[in-house]
Amino acid sequence: MAWYRRSKLGLDAISRYLTSKVTAPKPPIRNPRSIINHNDQFSKFTSASNYPIRVPKISSFSPVIANRSSKFRLIGSGYRYYYVDSRQVRHFKPRGFKRWIDNPRNGLIVVLVGSGIGITMYFGNVETIPYTKRRHLVLLSKNMEKMIGESQFQNMKAGFKGKILPAMHPESVRVRMISKDIIEALQRGLKKEQVWTDLDYASESGAASESRGKETLMAMTEESGGDKWMAKDEVLNDTWVDESRKKGKDKGVKSATSHLEGLKWEVLVVNDHVVNAFCLPGGKIVVFTGLLEHFRTDEEIATIIGHEVAHAVARHAAEQITKNLWFTIGQLILYQFVMPDLVNTMSNLLLKLPFSRRMEIEADYIGLLLMASAGYDPRVAPKVFEKLGQVSGDSALRDYLSTHPSGKRRSKLLSEASVMQEAISIYREAVAGREVDGFFL
Numbered sequence: 001m002a003w004y005r006r007s008k009l010g011l012d013a014i015s016r017y018l019t020s021k022v023t024a025p026k027p028p029i030r031n032p033r034s035i036i037n038h039n040d041q042f043s044k045f046t047s048a049s050n051y052p053i054r055v056p057k058i059s060s061f062s063p064v065i066a067n068r069s070s071k072f073r074l075i076g077s078g079y080r081y082y083y084v085d086s087r088q089v090r091h092f093k094p095r096g097f098k099r100w101i102d103n104p105r106n107g108l109i110v111v112l113v114g115s116g117i118g119i120t121m122y123f124g125n126v127e128t129i130p131y132t133k134r135r136h137l138v139l140l141s142k143n144m145e146k147m148i149g150e151s152q153f154q155n156m157k158a159g160f161k162g163k164i165l166p167a168m169h170p171e172s173v174r175v176r177m178i179s180k181d182i183i184e185a186l187q188r189g190l191k192k193e194q195v196w197t198d199l200d201y202a203s204e205s206g207a208a209s210e211s212r213g214k215e216t217l218m219a220m221t222e223e224s225g226g227d228k229w230m231a232k233d234e235v236l237n238d239t240w241v242d243e244s245r246k247k248g249k250d251k252g253v254k255s256a257t258s259h260l261e262g263l264k265w266e267v268l269v270v271n272d273h274v275v276n277a278f279c280l281p282g283g284k285i286v287v288f289t290g291l292l293e294h295f296r297t298d299e300e301i302a303t304i305i306g307h308e309v310a311h312a313v314a315r316h317a318a319e320q321i322t323k324n325l326w327f328t329i330g331q332l333i334l335y336q337f338v339m340p341d342l343v344n345t346m347s348n349l350l351l352k353l354p355f356s357r358r359m360e361i362e363a364d365y366i367g368l369l370l371m372a373s374a375g376y377d378p379r380v381a382p383k384v385f386e387k388l389g390q391v392s393g394d395s396a397l398r399d400y401l402s403t404h405p406s407g408k409r410r411s412k413l414l415s416e417a418s419v420m421q422e423a424i425s426i427y428r429e430a431v432a433g434r435e436v437d438g439f440f441l
Contacts, residue, residue: 125137129313129362130189145281146263149281169269181375182374189440190255191438268284268286273290279308281315281317283312295387297380316363367381373430378427382412383411385407
């Protein structure tokens with residue numbers, strides 16, 4: 001049995017020796033020093049026991065890819081892709097979806113497509129105004145413009161219910177017959193072959209066949225006593241009208257008149273002391289009796305109605321809607337950099353109000369031709385606008401802070417404009433029984 005004990009002791013000693021070799025902890029690595037060559041590659045580490053440990057060469061730009069087929073996967077691991085720029089530098093692409101605008105090619109496509117749409121919209125909706133030949137952008141369709149005018153007219157009839165004068169009232173008949181003359185003059189000025197339907201009065205259907213006698217008024221060509229026109233008051237000028245007409249005739253542009261076809265003209269006289277009159281899109285004329293209290297002659301009333309109809313001829317309401325759209329977009333952009341109150345004030349003073357006053361001057365000139373072709377003396381018009389300014393209360397700042405020019409300014413421009421000579425010539429032909437056609441073209 002002695003040999004058995006010696007054999008067992010020997011096996012136990014060998015077993016303890018092997019177990020100690022396997023389970024013994026490795027000595028820690030202290031004070032590592034990296035030796036980097038000129039190629040920026042790791043070469044070796046030096047441990048406390050001075051035994052060099054070889055580390056595999058790893059590029060700092062190499063992608064780390066986890067093998068999906070492996071059973072063991074690190075938390076957060078996944079595919080990482082990179083791209084190489086012009087300097088051969090590798091950049092890892094960010095995770096997640098990339099914004100499409102970050103791609104310069106997409107930005108270029110947006111700019112090109114947007115420019116194409118803008119150019120198409122502009123040239124597809126730009127029109128030429130009769131007589132002045134001014135080109136303007138109108139995004140509102142003709143049918144939509146008529147619908148808006150008719151809707152406003154119906155709302156006005158409901159709002160002034162009980163104040164609308166009946167169709168056979170003398171003032172209603174008078175305003176209606178003057179309006180009929182203006183509409184027929186418009187037909188001649190545009191050389192339209194269509195037959196204009198007889199004007200309907202808003203409160204009743206059917207026409208009054210009473211003839212009206214025109215009142216004669218001596219021409220007021222003398223300047224009002226002592227009026228001086230200072231240079232500081234001359235904010236507006238009408239040189240752009242002559243320049244625009246000359247340019248339009250040289251290019252042979254055709255005036256836009258399709259929006260005046262097929263209109264159902266209606267007249268409404270409201271018994272109210274408001275000194276006002278207007279023409280809604282679609283041929284809806286509204287006159288307040290407060291205006292008739294200050295302007296009693298037919299020539300004076302024809303001047304105002306001709307001016308209001310001229311707004312419909314030039315599509316000023318639709319143009320104003322388009323301008324307001326661009327103004328609003330510009331204001332929203334400026335709000336990011338400037339105080340909103342300052343933006344609103346400057347846009348009104350520098351953009352909206354000057355544009356509105358220019359449209360009023362344009363309507364004055366077109367209306368002057370309409371009243372002259374209808375047989376009303378155009379030399380009365382300057383005095384009418386001067387009187388209108390006195391009634392509404394002109395001030396020194398009206399040329400700057402109002403949607404309409406001052407009455408004195410309008411009177412001066414109209415009396416000195418070249419359109420006055422044209423209007424006088426048309427008026428003389430109309431009085432002699434020789435109608436002038438196509439004076440808008």
